[in-house]
Amino acid sequence: MAITSIKNLKEFSTNNDRFEGAHTLCPGCAHSMIVRELMNCTDDNLVISSNTGCLEVSTAVYPFTSWDTSWIHIGFENAATAVTGAEAMHKARKRKGTLKDNDAPVKFVAFGGDGSTYDIGFQWLSGAVERGHDFTYICLDNENYANTGGQRSSATPIGATTSTAQAGTHSYGKKEKKKDLVAIMAAHGAPYVAQLAPNKWKSMAKGFQKALETEGPCFINTVSPCTTEWRFDPKDTILLTDLATDTLMFPLYEIIDGHELNILYRPKNVLKVEDYLGAQGRYKHLFKPENRHVIEQIQKNINEYWDMLQRREEARI
Amino acid sequence: MAEKFDIQDREVWDGNYAASQALRQARVDVVAAYPITPSTPIVENYGAYVANGYVDGEFVMVESEHAAMSGCVGASAAGGRVATATSSQGFALMAEVLYQASGMRLPIVLTVVNRALASPLNVRGDHADMYMGRDSGWIQMDAFNSQEAYDLTLCAFKIGEDHAVRLPVMVHQDGFITSHTAQNVYPLQDDKAYDFIGDFKPVDDLLDFSRPVTYGAQTEEDWHFEHKAKQHKALMDSRPVIDAVFEEFEKLTGRKYNRVESYNMEDAEVVIVALGTTVETAIVAAQQLREEEGIKAGVVAIRCFRPFPFDQVREALKGAKSIAVLDRSSPGGAMGAFFNEVSAALYTTDTRPLVTNYIYGLGGRDFSIDEAKRIFKEQKAHADAGYITTDIQQFSGLRGPKLGYFQTQRG
Ligand SMILES: Cc1ncc(C[n+]2csc(CCOP(=O)(O)OP(=O)(O)O)c2C)c(N)n1
Ligand code: SF4
Numbered sequence: 066m067a068i069t070s071i072k073n074l075k076e077f078s079t080n081n082d083r084f085e086g087a088h089t090l091c092p093g094c095a096h097s098m099i100v101r102e103l104m105n106c107t108d109d110n111l112v113i114s115s116n117t118g119c120l121e122v123s124t125a126v127y128p129f130t131s132w133d134t135s136w137i138h139i140g141f142e143n144a145a146t147a148v149t150g151a152e153a154m155h156k157a158r159k160r161k162g163t164l165k166d167n168d169a170p171v172k173f174v175a176f177g178g179d180g181s182t183y184d185i186g187f188q189w190l191s192g193a194v195e196r197g198h199d200f201t202y203i204c205l206d207n208e209n210y211a212n213t214g215g216q217r218s219s220a221t222p223i224g225a226t227t228s229t230a231q232a233g234t235h236s237y238g239k240k241e242k243k244k245d246l247v248a249i250m251a252a253h254g255a256p257y258v259a260q261l262a263p264n265k266w267k268s269m270a271k272g273f274q275k276a277l278e279t280e281g282p283c284f285i286n287t288v289s290p291c292t293t294e295w296r297f298d299p300k301d302t303i304l305l306t307d308l309a310t311d312t313l314m315f316p317l318y319e320i321i322d323g324h325e326l327n328i329l330y331r332p333k334n335v336l337k338v339e340d341y342l343g344a345q346g347r348y349k350h351l352f353k354p355e356n357r358h359v360i361e362q363i364q365k366n367i368n369e370y371w372d373m374l375q376r377r378e379e380a381r382i
Numbered sequence: 383m384a385e386k387f388d389i390q391d392r393e394v395w396d397g398n399y400a401a402s403q404a405l406r407q408a409r410v411d412v413v414a415a416y417p418i419t420p421s422t423p424i425v426e427n428y429g430a431y432v433a434n435g436y437v438d439g440e441f442v443m444v445e446s447e448h449a450a451m452s453g454c455v456g457a458s459a460a461g462g463r464v465a466t467a468t469s470s471q472g473f474a475l476m477a478e479v480l481y482q483a484s485g486m487r488l489p490i491v492l493t494v495v496n497r498a499l500a501s502p503l504n505v506r507g508d509h510a511d512m513y514m515g516r517d518s519g520w521i522q523m524d525a526f527n528s529q530e531a532y533d534l535t536l537c538a539f540k541i542g543e544d545h546a547v548r549l550p551v552m553v554h555q556d557g558f559i560t561s562h563t564a565q566n567v568y569p570l571q572d573d574k575a576y577d578f579i580g581d582f583k584p585v586d587d588l589l590d591f592s593r594p595v596t597y598g599a600q601t602e603e604d605w606h607f608e609h610k611a612k613q614h615k616a617l618m619d620s621r622p623v624i625d626a627v628f629e630e631f632e633k634l635t636g637r638k639y640n641r642v643e644s645y646n647m648e649d650a651e652v653v654i655v656a657l658g659t660t661v662e663t664a665i666v667a668a669q670q671l672r673e674e675e676g677i678k679a680g681v682v683a684i685r686c687f688r689p690f691p692f693d694q695v696r697e698a699l700k701g702a703k704s705i706a707v708l709d710r711s712s713p714g715g716a717m718g719a720f721f722n723e724v725s726a727a728l729y730t731t732d733t734r735p736l737v738t739n740y741i742y743g744l745g746g747r748d749f750s751i752d753e754a755k756r757i758f759k760e761q762k763a764h765a766d767a768g769y770i771t772t773d774i775q776q777f778s779g780l781r782g783p784k785l786g787y788f789q790t791q792r793g
Contacts, residue, residue: 110591112460112588112589114456121600122600125596125598125599125600126599126600126601126602127599127600127601127605127609128599128605130596130599132594132596133594134591134594135588135589135591135594135595136594136595136596136597137455137456137459137588137596137597137598138597138598138599138600139452139455139456139479139482139486139598140452140478140479140482142448143448143449143452143479146444146449146452146453146456147452147453147455147456147459148456149442149453149456150412150414150442150452150453150454150455150456150457150458150459150460150464151456151457151459151460151588151589152456153412153414153440153442153453153457154411154412154440154456154457154458154460154461154462154464154589155460155589156440157411157412157438157439157440157462158411158460158461158462158589160438161411161438161439163461163462163582164589165587165589165590165591165592166591169591171589171591188445188446188449189445189448189449189452191445192444192445192446192449193449195445196442196443196444
C-alpha cells in the first residue's frame, strides 16, 4: 500500500513495505525510518543504489538482503552514477522495447550518508545532476562518518566532537561550518531540492513523492540522528529530531527549480539551540565555561540562516 | 532504429576508429565514457554516431573515468549491452570500479588504448595500464593492429556475455602505434557483425521487477573467499568459450585467432615473447635473421593475457633453447610482470629453457627491427653457451649506460 492512502502513523508503521526489518542498523537509527518512508510513499517499481556506509553494510550482508526491490551497491562515492547508469539503460531498453514490462513506471533512487554525499561522492552527485538524469538522491545526514566510527565530515557542525575533530584541552571540536549542500544542489538547477526530517513524516513523504514525480534530478537532505555517535538513548531518536527542527538547527524547506524557496515547517515555539545540544553527548563539552562562546556562535548562525531562508521565501529567489 | 552506416568491404581505419565501429555495430545500449589521450577519438567517433543517428542507445559523457565505469556497472546490472574506452590515468582512476564490475559478473566491454602511467606525465604508449588491470578479474585480450582491435572488440561482447562466462572484457591496443595509425581493415557488414554477436540476454536484471535482485552485497570471511574462488573459476572456464568464439569468427571471416600465437616456432631455438605491436616487429626481425644469418628465430605472442594461457605458453615454448620475455612496463623493483608469468609457465617444463627479461619501449620509446634482432642474437649467444651470458634483466633501447640486473653464475 502506498503512503498516499495511509491516514496515521500507526497504519504507516505496520504497513508491509519493501524494506524488510531484518537489518542490523543500531536500535534507534533513523536511517531505517527514512528508507521505509521512501519505500512506502510510492507503488512504483524502484531501483535503489546505496553508497558504502551504515545503511549499506547493515542491509545486504550475503546471503541476506533487506531489499525487496532492485538494489545495487558499488562503492563509497559512486551510488549516484550507478543508479543513473541504470536509468540510462532503462531509457535505452524502453526505446528498443527490450524490457519485460515496457510501460511500468520505474523510479531511480540513490542513498548516501553525509560522508559519501558531502565529501567523497560529491563529484559523482554533481555530475549526475548536471547531466539531468531522472533520479532522486537522498542523503542520510547524520553529520559524521558513522560506519567507520564517527569521523568528521564536511556536514559535521561547528563544535561537535568527532574522532578526528576531537574536543580536548586545546580544541572545542570541529571548527569549520557545515557545508551548505542543499544550497549547492539548488545552484545546480535541480528541479526539486529539499531538506526533510523523519519526525515530520507526512511532509517527508510529500517531499519524497514530489521528488519521485518530478522529472529530472532531485536532491533531498534528511537529518538522521545517530544514537551511537551523537550519544543519546536509542528511544529518543524522534525527540532529538524534534529538537533539531524546533531549534531550527535543521530547518525544513524546499527549493523548486533553483529559485522558489518554500519553508515546510515553522515551529510555534522556536527553542534555544542549547536544548538540542544538551540532549546529546557530542556537544557536552560546549557547556564548559570556556566553550560557551561556541554555543553563542551556533545560535547566531542559526538565526542568520533562518532569516536568510525567510527572506528568500518572500523574495522567491 | 539507427540510420544505416555505409561501410565498404575494405576500409582504411586506425585502431580507435576500428574500435568505435565495433561498438556501433554491437548496438551497445549504454556507452558511458570520458576522454583521455590516446583513446579520446573512440568517444569522439561515438559522439558523431550519436549526433547523426547511427546508434540508438544512450551515450552518457560522465565527469570522470571512475564515473564512466560506475555508470557502466549500473547500466550493465540493468540488463543491457555496455561499453566504454580509456587509457592510462583514466584506467588508473577506474581501478576501484574494475573490481566491482568483475565481482558482480557484469559483461562490460572496455577498450583500453595502452599508455604509460605518470609520473612523468607521458601520453605515449606502454603497457603499465594493462598490467595494472591484470588481477582485476577481467578477461584481457590484446590486439596487435587495427584489424585486430576491430575483430577482438566484436569477439569481446560475445565472450563476456556468454552465460557460461558473464565477465567483463578488456581489449587492449597500443597507444598511437595502433590507435593512430591507419591501415587497411576488412570490416563486416552491420547485420553480419550483429548476427555474430547476437542479442543481449539479461541475467539478474535490475529492471526485471518480477524478481528483485540485490547486487554488490557485503561479505566477510564467511563468504568472500568462496565468491573469489567462483570468480576465478569463471575466468578459467572462459577459455573454451574464447576458443569457440574465435573459431566461429574464423568461419565468418577467415581470420583465425588463438589465445597464444606462434610464428616460425616449428624449429625455433631462440624466441621473443611479447605483446601488442612489438609482435609484428619481432616477426619481421625473426624472418630477416633466418634469411640473413640462418638463426632459428621465432616469436610467441600472448593474445589472451587473462585468463593466462599457462598450458599453451608451455606448449608453444617447449622446443626453445633461449627465450627473451619483453616487458613494456617498468618492473617496479622486480622482474617484469610478464616475465614472471611466462617463466612460471616454463618452470614446469622438462626442457627448462634459458629465460631473460628485457624492459623496453617505455613511454612510447621506439622499438625497432634492429633492436629485436639484437635481442635475438643475444639469445643465440645464450643458446650456444648453454647459459645466460648477460644479466637476466636488462633495459633495451635506453639512452646512456646500459642497465642490467640479476646476474647468475655463468658456465
Ligand atoms: C574509497 C573509500 N574510502 C573509504 C572507505 C571507508 N568508509 C566506508 S563507509 C565510510 C563512512 C561512511 O560515512 P557516511 O557516508 O557519512 O555514512 P554513515 O555510515 O554515516 O551512514 C568510510 C570512510 C571506503 N569504503 N571507500
Ligand atoms: S552508527 Fe549511527 S548511523 Fe550507523 S547504524 Fe548506528 S545509529 Fe545508525
